[in-house]
Amino acid sequence: MSAPSAAKPPSAAKAPSAAKAPPFDPGDPLGLDDLLTPEDLAIRDTVRAWAADRVLPYVADWYERGELPGVRELARELGGLGALGMSLTGYGCAGASAVQYGLACLELEAADSGIRSLVSVQGSLAMYAIHRYGSEEQKERWLPAMAAGETIGCFGLTEPDHGSDPSGMCTRARRDGGDWVLTGRKMWITNGSVAGVAVVWARTDDDGGEGGGDIRGFLVPAGTPGFSAPEIIHKWSLRASVTSELVLDEVRLPGDAVLPGAVGLRGPLSCLGHARYGIVWGSMGAARSCFESALQYARTREQFGRPIGGFQLTQAKLADMALELHKGILLAHHLGRRMDAGRLRAEQVSFGKLNNVREAIEICRTARTVLGANGISLEYPVMRHATNLESVLTYEGTSEMHQLVLGKALTGLDAFR
Structure with missing residues (x-):
């Protein structure tokens, strides 16, 4: 028997050509x-x-x-x-x-x-x-x-003495016939003094009335007697924003002013989770603005006879900023897809908020060093974003609270108290 001849590939069979990668985009380096x-x-x-x-x-x-x-x-x-x-x-x-x-x-x-x-x-x-x-x-x-x-609209949960622990809220809602009467104060309320309606959370009376001491949500229209919303001034963060105190002095509301589907802290906390998700994305917007300013500045600012973007230390800063910025956007996108699929957990939102706000602040601070003295000028957005993010860091849950959320999820042990 003769040995078989070596098989030859068909003439039409050719190795597939590699797809040509698009040009590198500094604004979207991961595509x-x-x-x-x-x-x-x-x-x-x-x-x-x-x-x-x-x-x-x-x-x-x-x-x-x-x-x-x-x-x-x-x-x-x-x-x-x-x-x-x-x-x-x-x-x-x-x-x-x-x-x-x-x-x-x-x-x-x-x-x-x-x-x-x-x-x-x-x-x-x-x-x-x-x-x-x-x-x-x-x-x-x-x-x-x-x-x-x-x-x-505005959302009244935080109080002067109760922020991270809303279960200790002092605002009270008591029954008076068919009405509710609310008394208390809320603090650091965005939109408060321009709102036509305030969603106010209060602890109901425990005398056998509806709710029996539970935390309930109430819709308080602006102009209701006893309700006022003085604006908070002398802020050094979120200055282009309306921030107010809500004062409720024997505010009388009809019985149907209560949100019927919310009983207990689960109601307001679910709303906060929805807002935190937006912060996961939003913080990366502030970071992007600072990164873009630093990148443009590094390309045009000259020292020692050439643009500072040509020096290794500046390039290292830009590379690290780009790395964390686009990792954060990718994380936000992943959480968004999970939310759209109905699979997003509160712990995962804490993961995103903790990481992205923390990294956004670091990006802003690094961008400020690239801009040097110009970084503190309002001619550039960097210092404005940096001071704003100091508020974003603590509202909708401080970093410490989100660390404890993740700590509990990882260990199964509650360290809040």
């Missing part, structure tokens, strides 16, 4: 835009263009003056974009995906944390509370106007 749908990109670009037109030219002046002029007009414009309560469905809400809402938060906070806070408190706290826990009558009364930005 994360590939994860987004055309609709995702359209929403992102729409919000980015609005912020570039309506916020960026003015926000340094707003920040320096410590005010947010025209907030009601801005709210109506944001409502026209579909950015208010955008991940909610029905009642005039956009019904967008969690990822699309996150992209909007990123673009808004790239302009300023105060603008993103306006949207987060409106949609993720006030509107979300009504949408999830309100009666049909409450939803019909408030949500369409809030989605359009015609009515601004």
Whole structure:
């Protein structure tokens, strides 16, 4: 038997040619835009263009003056974009995906944390509370106007003496016939003095009335006798934002002012979880703005006869900033997909908030060193973002609280007390 001849490949069979990689994009070094749908990109670009037109030219002046002029007009414009309560469905809400809402938060906070806070408190706290826990009558009364930005909402949970531990709240709601009477104070309330309705959390009386000592949510319309919202001034963070105290002095509300679906702390905490998710994205917007400023500055600022971006130490800073920025955006995107699939856990939101805000602050501080003395000027956004992020670090749960959330999840042991 003769030996078989060596097989020859068919002439038509050729090794597949490697796909040509696109050029490296300093603005998207990981190619994360590939994860987004055309609709995702359209929403992102729409919000980015609005912020570039309506916020960026003015926000340094707003920040320096410590005010947010025209907030009601801005709210109506944001409502026209579909950015208010955008991940909610029905009642005039956009019904967008969690990822699309996150992209909007990123673009808004790239302009300023105060603008993103306006949207987060409106949609993720006030509107979300009504949408999830309100009666049909409450939803019909408030949500369409809030989605359009015609009515601004606020969310009253934090108190002067109770922040991280809301279970100790002192605000009380007692029954008086068919009415509720609320007394207490809330502190550090975004949108408070411009809100048409406040979602206020209070501990009910324990004399056998409805709730029996439980924490309940109440809808308090602006102008209700005994209710006031003095604005907090002398802030050095979130200066382009409306921050207020809520004062409730024997505020009488009808029996149907209570949110029927929320009993106990689970109600307000679920709202906070929704808002924290927006912060996971938004903090990366502030970080991106600072990184882009540092990158542009490094390309054009000359020392020792050449751009400082040509020095190894500056390049090391830029590389580290880009690394953490885009890792954070990738983390936010992953959590968004989990939320859209109904698989996102509160511990995972804590993971994202803890990491991304912490890294955003470090990116801002590093960017400040690249800009040198110019980094403290409002001609650049870096110091404004850095001071804003000091508030973002502690609201919707301090870093320590999120560390303890993760610690409990990892060990099974509760270290909060």
